[in-house]
Amino acid sequence: MELGERKRYILKAIVDDYIETAEPVGSRTIAKKYEMGISSATIRNEMADLEELGYLEQPHTSAGRIPSDKGYRYYVDKLINIKSPSPEEAAEIKKILQFATMCEIDNIIRRTTKLLSEVTKYTAAVLTPSVKKSAVKSIQLVQVNDNEVLAIVVTDTAIIRHVLIKLPRKIEQDMLLKINNMLNDKLKNLTVEQIDLCVINQILMELGGYNEILNAIIPVLYDSLKSVDCEVYLEGATNIFKYPEYNDINKARNFLALLERKETLIDIFSDDGETLKVSIGKENNNENVKDCSVIRASYMIGNKVVGTIGVIGPTRMDYSKVIGMLKFIADNLNEILRNSF
Amino acid sequence: MELGERKRYILKAIVDDYIETAEPVGSRTIAKKYEMGISSATIRNEMADLEELGYLEQPHTSAGRIPSDKGYRYYVDKLINIKSPSPEEAAEIKKILQFATMCEIDNIIRRTTKLLSEVTKYTAAVLTPSVKKSAVKSIQLVQVNDNEVLAIVVTDTAIIRHVLIKLPRKIEQDMLLKINNMLNDKLKNLTVEQIDLCVINQILMELGGYNEILNAIIPVLYDSLKSVDCEVYLEGATNIFKYPEYNDINKARNFLALLERKETLIDIFSDDGETLKVSIGKENNNENVKDCSVIRASYMIGNKVVGTIGVIGPTRMDYSKVIGMLKFIADNLNEILRNSF
DNA sequence: TATTAGCACTCTATTAAAGTGAGTGCTAAC
DNA sequence: GTTAGCACTCACTTTAATAGAGTGCTAATA
Structure with a gap:
């Protein structure tokens, strides 16, 4: 069920806009902000179609549209422009990781976690290698x-x-x-x-x-x-307060309580072998993360995949930025670990 | 400036009641709940005196009174009945600590932190020994x-x-x-x-x-x-959501953000040699903890004070419970460490 | 046939006003 | 010194009114 060119463009515009503003996106906004030479009425029709197809949702009749999990999935699979870090950011990241090289591996991993949470502005977690599976x-x-x-x-x-x-x-x-x-x-x-x-x-x-x-x-x-099988390092848990979906005290509490339990974190972030995996909302297995998205990458020591590095945040996550950053940081981490261990 | 018997009784009643209910305490409440054979009008007069002396505050003219930092201080120094753990609680705590004995010291300390946060329902932190000061x-x-x-x-x-x-x-x-x-x-x-x-x-x-x-x-x-000079273990950070003073999302965020920085935790909890110390509100040195109370005890390895174990929460903290629990746990921890190391 | 202008309608969010109630301080009587 | 009584204060709750963003539908248009 392939979407037509125009529907794809509109869907992308809605997801981009919603990620940016956290407000339901109306037809007029799309028409004005993403000049398409097309009237808001036409866009309204297309939006109604996209909603019927399951890519969009409406919080209430007189609100704009927001992406559904399916909408985000389509966006991530087909529409996204991955933002790689700018040359300055890349240099900064490399500098920090390079500095960490002098440390023991635990310390490198810890600093990487912190770095990841700082550059993405979300919550970052890293799973250290499993002792069980180590020789x-x-x-x-x-x-x-x-x-x-x-x-x-x-x-x-x-x-x-x-x-x-x-x-x-x-x-x-x-x-x-x-x-x-x-x-x-x-x-x-x-x-x-x-x-x-x-x-x-x-x-x-x-x-x-x-x-x-x-x-x-x-x-x-x-x-x-x-x-003890493995450790979990967590950084930037309070970053979630930056996002309006967590202005509700109960949501914030649930989210933070989740992160307090090591077993939950292992459950959320543990690897299934993929190099980079995006889990959107209900795609997550863990019951308590069904309104979050998790992006994670694996890292290697001595040519063997041993751990996971990842980010968790609202489904309205800046996927293009996070994926770009995570890829870059994971690649650099792998390089450092290959050279040092 | 010693308070008269009746003023002391009223102050204690107000602090106890406020700690229990988190609501400003009115004169009628005191008269009814803490039977004193005295009318609410008389209590009102005494309360006005206590306010003038700085032990009480009034959020606004038509509200009851709440204790000031000075009021809590007087309460902790002169009025408190320390609640030791019940025989069942004591047995439970001993059991858990005994179980931890089989572990390495890091693990013992980690489990003690968790235990402390669970029994007090506040946030607990433990500072491991300082490397610098170790031989x-x-x-x-x-x-x-x-x-x-x-x-x-x-x-x-x-x-x-x-x-x-x-x-x-x-x-x-x-x-x-x-x-x-x-x-x-x-x-x-x-x-x-x-x-x-x-x-x-x-x-x-x-x-x-x-x-x-x-x-x-x-x-x-x-x-x-x-x-790295020492480690800090933190448990029960999300316990603060139990207390209405942190229903304000900004307060919750500030509190949690504070605990995210290791240096801040060291600053808050580091020892000044006292066996047990209560810091109430503005008594805390750290700027960001002026509306919290911190209760901490030192622990020893080989007859040498090496670390701190403590609790942080709102100034409206259940001092009698926390002090009782902390004393008990610190004593038991010391015993275990004396026997094992 | 696809697009668009126009308009009635829906629903939330904001603001204002009114009412409620807990608690106080003061006064006068006991 | 204590207390009953009362006017007063002020936050909180409830209700009503208003504004505004956005939709869906219809009829006209290209």
């Missing part, structure tokens, strides 16, 4: 003092997990080394998901002699890896 | 692979910092050990604040032979220690 690259046991050992796990997704372990008695250096080597032998290149009780039992069996020490170390290490 | 307990350099070394610093405040360092070339195990020992010798027991360029230069001098490697390690390690 163990190296495990180190380090003696901190007589009865404490620090266990450090480094994964192929640049996650570093550490946990301080109390020992029941002093441990000799060579015994620690032996345990350390054993853990590396058995666990290296396994994903954390693959490390199950079976694997653990095997280690306990093979190192039978050191049971007392192992029983102090293994469960703590195991719990530490399994307990 | 280095141990530094370990661990070879992750040929050209990467992981540096781990453990402090006396149970902070563990790690940073992955890229090396210009492969490093021999004994050289790494030598550098490691040297770093420990020179830095152990120094606070991070005390580690300045002078100390760094001394190390570089004494290990002159390894300049290439040292120049890769030292600056990164130094930056990592100096870059």
Whole structure:
């Protein structure tokens, strides 16, 4: 069901105008502002058609039209002109990301989140790599003092997990080394998901002699890896107050309450493998986000898609700006991560 | 300027009632609800006195009275009955904290923050120990692979910092050990604040032979220690929507925007050594918190005050409940930290 | 047949006016 | 010193009136 040239132009004008003004768009506005050599009456007829086809809605009889979810979808798929950042903006973004390069990966991701929320003026979130799906690259046991050992796990997704372990008695250096080597032998290149009780039992069996020490170390290490799967960084939550759809205190509260729960954020932003995905209103799976839009991109560490970076805001979102910015920032982030990790 | 018995009773009744209802309290309400065997006219006279003395305010001529900051202060200092948690609540809190004991310290603190916001129904924040003021307990350099070394610093405040360092070339195990020992010798027991360029230069001098490697390690390690001083965990920010003073969208926005900046939170919650401190309205130093109250307690690791745990909300805060809960939770947290670290 | 001018109609948002009620301060009596 | 009584104040609510933006429909026009 392809729309005619003129209908497409009118739909685009309405979506653009509504995104800009947040007010229902009337036929006269279209006729005057987007010079088409066509009268408002004709536009009215076209608008009635577009409404019948489901692309537009009318808040009440004597108001202008606003885009429906279907209208936004058509706009994003067929009509949009993606705004890439201007040369100045691009330079600024590159500068900030370049500066972040000196930091650890957590910090890079955190700064990227902030940057994204600042340039888009919406709320930005980033999901760090999943520990479960990460493979163990190296495990180190380090003696901190007589009865404490620090266990450090480094994964192929640049996650570093550490946990301080109390020992029941002093441990000799060579015994620690032996345990350390054993853990590396058995666990290296396994994903954390693959490390199950079976694997653990095997280690306990093979190192039978050191049971007392192992029983102090293994469960703590195991719990530490399994307990938290990924982090979520959130920035610019209060940006929503910029948009009149959130002048209603209840809407604002619901939105912010949503973002307070980590599990919800993971649900909203977690990846399904696509490089860039736009979810408009009711397209979102999460019940509480049905009047929001979410735009997200995946990022990679070492040629492996590991996390998501995204933006959430009202369905009346400036799609062309956000998509442009998100693409640009995700690309740059990937480049930095490729070079550094 | 001591208040008479009856004035004190009336002031307490007004504060209690206003905290409960959020409505200006009239003389009739006091007479009826807080049976005093005294007429509303008499109470009106007393209220006029209390207003003149600065303990009460009147939003407008035909409204009841509300407490001024001075009124709240008098209430907190002289009139309050602190509500300790009920046996059931106490048991519940202990259970949750006990469960957290199995976790790393970060996690304990995070859970405590959440718990505090849940039991008080206000916004809770916790400041983790300051790195600057922490003393280095141990530094370990661990070879992750040929050209990467992981540096781990453990402090006396149970902070563990790690940073992955890229090396210009492969490093021999004994050289790494030598550098490691040297770093420990020179830095152990120094606070991070005390580690300045002078100390760094001394190390570089004494290990002159390894300049290439040292120049890769030292600056990164130094930056990592100096870059971030402490973390702030925040929970229950949207709890403020429960309180009618934040039905005004601008107030809500200002409050939430405040909490979004880490520096502001540090400014608001950072400690001045007192075990428990209540800051009411204009008593707060931070300009943007002059219509809030902040209640905070310090917590200790190894007999040293290291961090703050606190609650922020409207000046019409349920002081007796919050103080009771905060004391109880801070005491329990201290006990857990004393036993575990 | 497609377009347009014109007009009646709809519905929200704004403003003004009137009414309600909680609470006060003051006065005079107890 | 306390209290009853009353006039007064002021925010809040309700109602009514008005304005204005925008539509849909009809009839004329190109």
